Amino acid sequence: MDDEAQPPHTHETFTSAPAIAFNPDAITLESVRAHFPCDEPPVGLRVDDLGPGSESEPNIRQALLGEQFDDPVAAGSVRCVACAHRCVLRPSRVGICGVRQNRGGWLYTLVYGEIVAAQAEPVEKKPFYHFMPGSYAYSIATQGCNFHCAYCQNWQMSQAHREGVVPESRNVTPEKVVEEAVAAGVRSMAYTYVEPTVFIEFALDTMVRARAAGLHNVFVTNGYESPEAIELVAPYLDAANVDLKAANDRFYRRVCGARWEPVRDSVVEMHRLGIWIELTTLIIPGLNDDRRELRSMAEWIATAVGPETPWHLTRFQPAYKLSELQPTPAATLVEAAAIAREVGLRHVYVGNAPEAEAATTFCARCGETLISRADFSVTGWRLVDGRCPRCKHALAGVGLEDSPVSV
Numbered sequence: 494m495d496d497e498a499q500p501p502h503t504h505e506t507f508t509s510a511p512a513i514a515f516n517p518d519a520i521t522l523e524s525v526r527a528h529f530p531c532d533e534p535p536v537g538l539r540v541d542d543l544g545p546g547s548e549s550e551p552n553i554r555q556a557l558l559g560e561q562f563d564d565p566v567a568a569g570s571v572r573c574v575a576c577a578h579r580c581v582l583r584p585s586r587v588g589i590c591g592v593r594q595n596r597g598g599w600l601y602t603l604v605y606g607e608i609v610a611a612q613a614e615p616v617e618k619k620p621f622y623h624f625m626p627g628s629y630a631y632s633i634a635t636q637g638c639n640f641h642c643a644y645c646q647n648w649q650m651s652q653a654h655r656e657g658v659v660p661e662s663r664n665v666t667p668e669k670v671v672e673e674a675v676a677a678g679v680r681s682m683a684y685t686y687v688e689p690t691v692f693i694e695f696a697l698d699t700m701v702r703a704r705a706a707g708l709h710n711v712f713v714t715n716g717y718e719s720p721e722a723i724e725l726v727a728p729y730l731d732a733a734n735v736d737l738k739a740a741n742d743r744f745y746r747r748v749c750g751a752r753w754e755p756v757r758d759s760v761v762e763m764h765r766l767g768i769w770i771e772l773t774t775l776i777i778p779g780l781n782d783d784r785r786e787l788r789s790m791a792e793w794i795a796t797a798v799g800p801e802t803p804w805h806l807t808r809f810q811p812a813y814k815l816s817e818l819q820p821t822p823a824a825t826l827v828e829a830a831a832i833a834r835e836v837g838l839r840h841v842y843v844g845n846a847p848e849a850e851a852a853t854t855f856c857a858r859c860g861e862t863l864i865s866r867a868d869f870s871v872t873g874w875r876l877v878d879g880r881c882p883r884c885k886h887a888l889a890g891v892g893l894e895d896s897p898v899s900v
């Protein structure tokens with residue numbers, strides 16, 4: 494990442510429309526057609542308002558999950574239904590995420606294939622502890638986010654549009670990025686660092702091709718997808734790590750500019766659809782470290798997605814607009830983990846805090862050590878066919894049959 498401010502790109506040039514890279518033949522879901530804005534330009538628009546950008550602007554494509562919106566004050570408005578904000582965009586306006594725009598009555602993405610990050614990482618770093626442990630994921634992101642969390646570690650990517658930052662980027666096709674992933678020897682593609690819903694067109698195209706190449710797809714998400722977006726990606730999405738910031742509206746409204754209910758509903762829906770779920774909570778001193786609040790989060794997890802759902806508790810490090818706060822004390826993390834276990838959660842992990850680290854997976858039934866980790870690597874593996882060697886209880890997760898380490 495190059496954090497140095499540069500002159501912003503202009504997205505104002507419209508020329509003839511190249512074919513939309515999204516291949517409708519590859520997706521058979523009715524939902525795609527239902528939310529595809531329209532096949533023909535709306536009547537009465539200026540020709541130069543229409544069409545995606547020229548080949549010199551491959552990042553600008555017609556978006557999915559847009560619909561025409563009947564606004565009596567502003568003709569040609571559209572609504573984006575990719576996330577729970579459901580932004581209504583008057584002509585030329587961009588949504589809250591800063592990367593989806595109304596151009597001539599059509600919804601466009603401004604970041605198709607315009608990636609600001611691409612690297613192979615241990616899947617444990619995302620973090621996933623029960624999904625293909627010991628494997629690598631190829632992590633990609635564009636700029637833009639539908640949240641504006643005051644403590645965002647990736648704000649140069651997520652809040653670039655708000656902060657006047659232009660992150661270094663390159664434009665890639667889905668085929669190219671999958672090729673890079675395969676060459677890197679990973680087993681999954683991870684859509685991460687910012688909320689992947691805001692670049693859902695590129696994510697979906699890539700997910701389809703990743704599957705064809707034998708890779709899995711994982712989202713690291715804030716859970717603010719709309720039900721329509723979940724329906725769209727679900728056939729290709731194997732796992733999601735959802736950032737559970739709190740279990741109340743107050744925190745979401747105050748710190749992230751969002752609401753709790755859509756996150757709650759997304760987690761439940763993805764779980765219902767068979768997508769493997771892990772949850773992560775960054776514990777911030779004074780903001781979401783109240784013991785009663787942590788207990789209610791743990792209780793909600795146990796009830797909504799089950800006590801064997803992994804919950805990662807991580808240390809806050811001062812960042813962005815909360816640079817003045819202190820890092821989370823180790824004692825708070827230890828206490829939070831104890832509360833979660835007391836509530837009945839079986840797989841509670843503490844990360845980003847060496848003195849409080851809890852990274853070992855134990856059997857949910859008998860407590861036997863199953864997977865040991867150090868520095869995002871698997872260092873010990875005692876599962877036999879995905880089961881505890883002592884009591885034979887199956888460990889909840891995906892890809893647990895084969896050991897990634899020589900033991």
Ligand code: SF4
Nearest residue numbers: 573576579580588590
């Ligand atoms: S993705 Fe969400 S924030 Fe962005 S335009 Fe669509 S509804 Fe608004």
